[in-house]
Amino acid sequence: MSAAPAARPAPPGRSAALPIGLLGFLAITIWAGISIDFNPIEIIEGIGGADRIVGALVQPNWSFLPNTAQPMLETFQMAVIATAIGCAVALPLAFVASRVTSPNRVSYILDRSVLNVIRAIPDILYALVFVSAVSIGPLAGILALILFNIGVVAKLLSETVDGVDTGPIEAARAGGAGRVQTVGASVLPQVMPNYVAYSLYTFELNIRASTVIGIVGAGGIGNVLNTQLKFFNYSNVSVVIIELFVFVFVIEFISIAVRRRLV
Amino acid sequence: MTARATAVRPTAPSHARRNASIAAVAILVIWAMLTVGVDAGKLLRLPGQLVQIGSRMFPPDVEYIGTAWTGMLESLQMAWVGTLIGAVLSLPLGFFGAKNISSGFASNVIRQFLNAIRAFPEIVLAILLVTIVGLGPIAGALAIGIHSIGTLGKLTAEVIEGIDPGPVEAARAAGGRPIQIQRWGVLPQVLPDTVAFWLYRFEINIRAAAVLGIVGAGGIGAVLQNTVVYRRWDKAGMAIIIVVVITILIDFVSGAIRRRIIEGGSGASAQPELIEADGEAG
Numbered sequence: 001m002s003a004a005p006a007a008r009p010a011p012p013g014r015s016a017a018l019p020i021g022l023l024g025f026l027a028i029t030i031w032a033g034i035s036i037d038f039n040p041i042e043i044i045e046g047i048g049g050a051d052r053i054v055g056a057l058v059q060p061n062w063s064f065l066p067n068t069a070q071p072m073l074e075t076f077q078m079a080v081i082a083t084a085i086g087c088a089v090a091l092p093l094a095f096v097a098s099r100v101t102s103p104n105r106v107s108y109i110l111d112r113s114v115l116n117v118i119r120a121i122p123d124i125l126y127a128l129v130f131v132s133a134v135s136i137g138p139l140a141g142i143l144a145l146i147l148f149n150i151g152v153v154a155k156l157l158s159e160t161v162d163g164v165d166t167g168p169i170e171a172a173r174a175g176g177a178g179r180v181q182t183v184g185a186s187v188l189p190q191v192m193p194n195y196v197a198y199s200l201y202t203f204e205l206n207i208r209a210s211t212v213i214g215i216v217g218a219g220g221i222g223n224v225l226n227t228q229l230k231f232f233n234y235s236n237v238s239v240v241i242i243e244l245f246v247f248v249f250v251i252e253f254i255s256i257a258v259r260r261r262l263v
Numbered sequence: 264m265t266a267r268a269t270a271v272r273p274t275a276p277s278h279a280r281r282n283a284s285i286a287a288v289a290i291l292v293i294w295a296m297l298t299v300g301v302d303a304g305k306l307l308r309l310p311g312q313l314v315q316i317g318s319r320m321f322p323p324d325v326e327y328i329g330t331a332w333t334g335m336l337e338s339l340q341m342a343w344v345g346t347l348i349g350a351v352l353s354l355p356l357g358f359f360g361a362k363n364i365s366s367g368f369a370s371n372v373i374r375q376f377l378n379a380i381r382a383f384p385e386i387v388l389a390i391l392l393v394t395i396v397g398l399g400p401i402a403g404a405l406a407i408g409i410h411s412i413g414t415l416g417k418l419t420a421e422v423i424e425g426i427d428p429g430p431v432e433a434a435r436a437a438g439g440r441p442i443q444i445q446r447w448g449v450l451p452q453v454l455p456d457t458v459a460f461w462l463y464r465f466e467i468n469i470r471a472a473a474v475l476g477i478v479g480a481g482g483i484g485a486v487l488q489n490t491v492v493y494r495r496w497d498k499a500g501m502a503i504i505i506v507v508v509i510t511i512l513i514d515f516v517s518g519a520i521r522r523r524i525i526e527g528g529s530g531a532s533a534q535p536e537l538i539e540a541d542g543e544a545g
Contacts, residue, residue: 028343029343029344029347031340032339032340032343032344033340033344035336035337035340036337036340036341036344036399036400036401036404036481037399037400037401038344038401038404039401042396043396043401043405046395046396046397047395047396049395050391050395053391053394053395074299074300076295077295077298077299078295078299080291080292080295081292081295081296081299084288084292116511116514117507117511120470120506120507120510120511120514121503121506121507122470122473122474122484122487122506123474124473124474124477124484124487125473125487125491125503125506128487128488128491128492129316129491129499132316132491132492132494133309133312133313133316134305134306134308134309134312135305137300137301137302137305138299138300138301139301139302139305139306142299142301143309208384211384211386211387212384212386212474215386215477215478216477216488225387229387229390229391232394234391237387241382241383241384241387244382244384245379245382248382249382
């Protein structure tokens with residue numbers, strides 16, 4: 001276009017945000033490292049003592065397997081119940097927490113805040129409080145998992161609802177549908193595959209969370225794991241970990257197959 | 264195209280399979296509820312118990328704020344150091360685990376290694392590390408760090424597999440050495456997503472750090488356990504408020520930064536800044 005020699009474009013201006021951000025990052029890192037006494041040399045020296053544990057972990061004691069059957073079944077049952085109830089409760093909460101389907105601004109903000117609080121409370125705290133309220137056993141674990149699941153599913157699903165195609169919603173409204181009818185006829189079919197996928201994902205999370213939940217006495221395989229760890233029976237611990245791994249792997253496999261069929 | 268014959272109403276698609284799966288799930292749930300061995304009496308007493316606990320939690324013991332804050336701060340420090348360990352170690356593993364960068368065999372080996380790490384429950388890692396490096400936040404930070412390697416490494420590898428091969432070819436054509444090709448052809452493309460994952464992992468790790476104290480790995484977890492187990496509900500209430508407020512606050516800030524990184528808030532300059540960020544931090 002122009003006959004003049006091409007001038008080299010000016011380099012983009014340097015923003016002050018980067019050096020300031022980096023300095024902040026370094027400062028936080030040094031502060032955090034010093035505060036928790038993070039000393040790499042000491043850690044590497046300590047790891048020398050790990051060979052006994054690792055040695056036991058790589059030699060799983062398979063004769064322990066029958067002892068884990070009943071607690072594993074309990075974990076499975078707890079996960080089934082908590083997933084069913086948690087996902088059912090999360091469904092309406094997710095619709096109210098999305099700008100697309102929320103009845104009004106007040107309910108939107110209120111629901112979002114409640115969900116944020118539910119998600120901010122760690123699962124172990126739910127377990128502790130419910131153990132305290134209904135004593136040890138699977139009920140406390142199920143209740144803790146339900147709250148944990150509501151937080152996860154409602155958040156994921158509300159984000160999916162935010163992204164739906166609004167055409168069907170307008171069509172339903174134009175057809176004279178009420179609010180619930182609109183959601184049921186035009187939004188729910190669009191997010192259904194995701195909802196099922198999130199439910200399966202939650203089920204998997206529940207199996208994983210059972211290790212944490214069981215430590216405070218809320219039932220399932222976590223109780224066994226905790227006892228074996230306390231008695232330093234790492235060969236038995238290894239069996240439980242491998243079992244959980246297989247369990248999670250199978251669920252993931254099923255989940256992928258189901259999702260492929262749905263989407 | 265134009266049918267002259269009378270329009271035949273299409274037969275409705277079969278719902279048999281869908282209905283069968285719904286029935287199967289329903290049966291599974293009912294079976295679980297009937298056999299899990301939950302005492303119905305306990306369930307009936309639950310609402311009353313919760314009201315009682317709630318009424319003792321609030322108003323919370325305001326004087327306990329110092330202890331709760333110290334515990335939460337330690338959890339944050341654990342999460343920060345742990346995330347950093349995970350980020351630093353997962354980046355090279357992500358490169359070696361990406362099929363398009365590394366060889367097929369090596370990437371498979373790395374991916375399986377990352378899967379194995381992810382499968383290991385964080386709390387078990389923490390318990391084992393407490394016996395190795397002693398009680399305290401270092402065990403927690405290491406547990407979080409090791410677990411984060413698994414998740415971050417997998418995500419990084421997936422991002423790298425999705426890059427545009429153009430810049431890599433350009434770097435190669437310009438005579439770049441292997442390291443230079445990764446540095447100028449791959450890294451700039453994957454860094455925004457990767458850094459966003461680090462931040463997201465930090466949010467998750469704060470929650471994990473709040474749990475690990477239960478097994479003696481430092482942080483607010485021990486505070487929560489002690490107050491709840493000894494039924495000091497007013498103190499527990501204060502600790503819960505601290506956990507909730509700080510967690511939501513950090514989620515909010517981190518979420519805003521992540522959005523800015525991904526969307527590049529200030530337009531074209533956002534990416535080069537991030538490249539430099541890595542050059543200096545790494």
